[in-house]
Amino acid sequence: MAQKIARTFIGEIKSFPAWLWVLIALTVFGLGVGVYRLAVGLGTTTNLNHGYPWGLWIGFDLFVVAFSGGAFTLATLVYVFQMHEFHAATRPTVLTGLLGYASVLIILVMDLGRWDRFYHFMIFPNINSALFEVSWCILLYTTVLISEFSPVFFQRLGWQRVLDVIKKITVPLVIIGATLSTLHQSSLGSLFIVMSERLHPLWYTPLIPFFFFVSSVAAGLAMIIGGATISYWVFKQSLPQKVVGSFGWFLPWVLGFYAIMKLGELLIAEEIGLLLTANLYSVLFWSELIIGCAIPIVMFMSKTVRHNRVWTLIGALFVLFGIFLNRFDAAWFALKPAPGFEYTPHWMEIAIQFGVLSAMAVVYTLIGRYFPLFEETVHNGDAEKFHVVASAPAE
Amino acid sequence: MNQYGMLVDLTKCIGCRGCQVACKQWNDMPAELTRNRGTYQNPPRLTSKTMTNIEFREVELKDKLAWVFVKRQCMHCEHPGCVAACTVGALQKRAEGPVVYDENRCIGCRYCMYACPFGVPTFEWDQTFALIKKCEMCIDRVDAGMKPACAKTCPAGAIQFGNREELLTVARERVYAKNSPYIKHIYGEEEVGGTSWMYLSSVPFEQIGFPTLPKETPVYLNDKVLHATPTIALGMALALSGVYWMVKRRNVIREYLAAENHEK
Ligand code: SF4
Ligand code: SF4
Ligand code: SF4
Numbered sequence: 043m044a045q046k047i048a049r050t051f052i053g054e055i056k057s058f059p060a061w062l063w064v065l066i067a068l069t070v071f072g073l074g075v076g077v078y079r080l081a082v083g084l085g086t087t088t089n090l091n092h093g094y095p096w097g098l099w100i101g102f103d104l105f106v107v108a109f110s111g112g113a114f115t116l117a118t119l120v121y122v123f124q125m126h127e128f129h130a131a132t133r134p135t136v137l138t139g140l141l142g143y144a145s146v147l148i149i150l151v152m153d154l155g156r157w158d159r160f161y162h163f164m165i166f167p168n169i170n171s172a173l174f175e176v177s178w179c180i181l182l183y184t185t186v187l188i189s190e191f192s193p194v195f196f197q198r199l200g201w202q203r204v205l206d207v208i209k210k211i212t213v214p215l216v217i218i219g220a221t222l223s224t225l226h227q228s229s230l231g232s233l234f235i236v237m238s239e240r241l242h243p244l245w246y247t248p249l250i251p252f253f254f255f256v257s258s259v260a261a262g263l264a265m266i267i268g269g270a271t272i273s274y275w276v277f278k279q280s281l282p283q284k285v286v287g288s289f290g291w292f293l294p295w296v297l298g299f300y301a302i303m304k305l306g307e308l309l310i311a312e313e314i315g316l317l318l319t320a321n322l323y324s325v326l327f328w329s330e331l332i333i334g335c336a337i338p339i340v341m342f343m344s345k346t347v348r349h350n351r352v353w354t355l356i357g358a359l360f361v362l363f364g365i366f367l368n369r370f371d372a373a374w375f376a377l378k379p380a381p382g383f384e385y386t387p388h389w390m391e392i393a394i395q396f397g398v399l400s401a402m403a404v405v406y407t408l409i410g411r412y413f414p415l416f417e418e419t420v421h422n423g424d425a426e427k428f429h430v431v432a433s434a435p436a437e
Numbered sequence: 438m439n440q441y442g443m444l445v446d447l448t449k450c451i452g453c454r455g456c457q458v459a460c461k462q463w464n465d466m467p468a469e470l471t472r473n474r475g476t477y478q479n480p481p482r483l484t485s486k487t488m489t490n491i492e493f494r495e496v497e498l499k500d501k502l503a504w505v506f507v508k509r510q511c512m513h514c515e516h517p518g519c520v521a522a523c524t525v526g527a528l529q530k531r532a533e534g535p536v537v538y539d540e541n542r543c544i545g546c547r548y549c550m551y552a553c554p555f556g557v558p559t560f561e562w563d564q565t566f567a568l569i570k571k572c573e574m575c576i577d578r579v580d581a582g583m584k585p586a587c588a589k590t591c592p593a594g595a596i597q598f599g600n601r602e603e604l605l606t607v608a609r610e611r612v613y614a615k616n617s618p619y620i621k622h623i624y625g626e627e628e629v630g631g632t633s634w635m636y637l638s639s640v641p642f643e644q645i646g647f648p649t650l651p652k653e654t655p656v657y658l659n660d661k662v663l664h665a666t667p668t669i670a671l672g673m674a675l676a677l678s679g680v681y682w683m684v685k686r687r688n689v690i691r692e693y694l695a696a697e698n699h700e701k
Contacts, residue, residue: 085562095547122681155545155567162544168526170660173548221673236518238655239554380556
């Protein structure tokens with residue numbers, strides 16, 4: 043018996059594709075470097091300095107939280123607006139969100155000078171601190187995501203009674219989750235309100251919490267598209283392109299609103315002139331607007347794009363790039379350093395960041411292989427004929 | 438308002454760095470290894486081992502090259518960004534004026550470094566378990582009825598400790614006196630809502646490395662936005678519940694109508 047289990051186990055491991063091994067190697071390497079970082083401190087393992095106390099890690103945290111916004115966006119569409127045609131996308135998206143948040147939590151602890159005191163935000167509140175609010179919301183929302191995702195495991199275990207309970211509380215859970223997301227997506231923007239002297243005026247605005255929230259919806263939609271497309275290639279299972287494309291249908295609205303608000307804000311604040319001066323900042327801002335908003339808006343308005351897997355993915359990648367840039371601008375490129383300081387990430391910072399991201403990709407892949415992640419989704423041989431993979435109680 | 442303040446008269450400072458040393462002694466701060474950079478200024482800036490630092494600024498004064506010595510430390514803002522920002526409330530503004538730091542709370546997130554408009558808080562980059570360091574206006578001495586160590590030491594009388602309002606009166610008298618050598622600006626009187634430390638100078642402040650700051654502090658806005666949290670949360674939860682209920686109802690009605698049509 044034991045031998046048989048061992049043999050199955052080894053057989054499974056042997057069946058891992060090469061890219062999965064690469065991810066596992068990156069994870070192990072990142073883990074090693076991470077332990078070293080915790081043991082020797084930030085000075086030797088990062089290039090962070092007095093002028094740039096935050097860097098690569100905070101940039102990634104902001105970006106990963108933004109695209110993990112896909113989880114609350116989708117859950118709201120499916121359970122609150124009851125657009126059941128999107129239901130099949132919830133599990134993979136909630137899992138991506140959950141893993142995104144997990145990676146942020148790990149990196150945040152890495153980033154603390156006193157990482158051994160990571161729990162202090164629970165016992166020493168400062169209600170005026172945006173970071174305090176962010177910490178709480180992320181912790182609570184991660185808990186909500188775990189509950190939202192737990193049916194995958196219970197289903198595998200066949201615990202019908204627990205499943206029934208969770209199904210009953212799904213809607214309140216989703217509403218709580220969406221509320222928490224609204225709070226922390228925006229309060230990640232509120233982080234910058236007190237930094238009026240550090241953040242460049244193109245990004246600094248009292249509306250920054252609102253911008254962070256709206257853009258997280260866009261990033262979230264793009265993430266859903268990206269995730270569905272990648273599952274299609276990796277697991278050979280996904281949603282019909284018709285459904286994937288209809289997420290793209292929302293994007294011009296969200297991005298258009300976002301871009302108009304951003305430009306309008308600059309106009310009202312009489313800072314629009316900054317966009318016409320040629321320097322690094324205006325180039326960064328234009329890149330956000332053109333690559334991250336204008337191009338995908340035009341793309342997703344076209345039905346041809348929405349009906350084509352590759353084009354939809356490319357459009358989504360444009361959106362993600364725009365938001366990526368936006369978050370890195372706020373956390374790094376557009377923050378004025380103390381005079382005389384420079385920063386390029388240390389290789390160990392990069393190793394830890396990609397180690398954590400790889401770990402999440404590995405977990406996602408393994409769950410996708412062994413758990414009913416794609417209940418009710420379609421197995422896809424050819425694009426036209428779909429059939430249900432695992433039948434689960436329809437919503 | 439009975440708050441402590443400090444007044445630095447840059448025209449009186451002789452650059453002896455007695456204050457820098459006194460600060461190190463009182464706070465048990467270690468020495469720093471630095472290199473000769475071709476200036477007397479040492480170390481180059483505030484660090485986690487040097488909470489007050491004398492900068493040797495070269496300026497042109499009446500067509501002659503001159504040195505201005507600038508004492509740097511935490512400004513002890515009236516509305517401190519660092520205090521608003523601190524995740525765990527390790528930084529606090531005391532009613533008497535000083536902005537103090539509780540190293541037993543700090544988690545080393547470094548948000549305060551970005552929130553400070555003067556770039557004051559410094560981080561112990563060389564430590565495994567690293568904390569923030571910044572001037573606390575010698576709160577332990579002040580609590581015991583003594584002056585801060587720097588003010589006690591200064592042989593030139595360039596640093597005055599006292600009641601902020603009274604110091605402001607003194608400052609105004611000096612600045613607006615006849616033939617006063619000072620420029621007509623008391624730095625710290627109004628910057629970002631005022632600071633407990635104030636400076637007098639005979640050269641414009643922007644020439645000697647003081648940031649030009651607005652009178653308004655972003656702290657008010659920060660607090661307002663964050664205090665709106667419960668309202669936003671409640672609003673969002675109610676709105677979503679409302680939407681859920683409405684959509685559900687619409688679907689029920691739709692099904693009912695469909696059934697009715699069917700019957701006909
Ligand atoms: S100068 Fe900076 S560190 Fe000092 S009280 Fe003001 S904000 Fe805080
Ligand atoms: S580094 Fe310490 S003092 Fe500064 S904001 Fe974070 S917890 Fe507060
Ligand atoms: S002790 Fe007084 S005179 Fe000497 S450097 Fe400090 S402020 Fe200037």
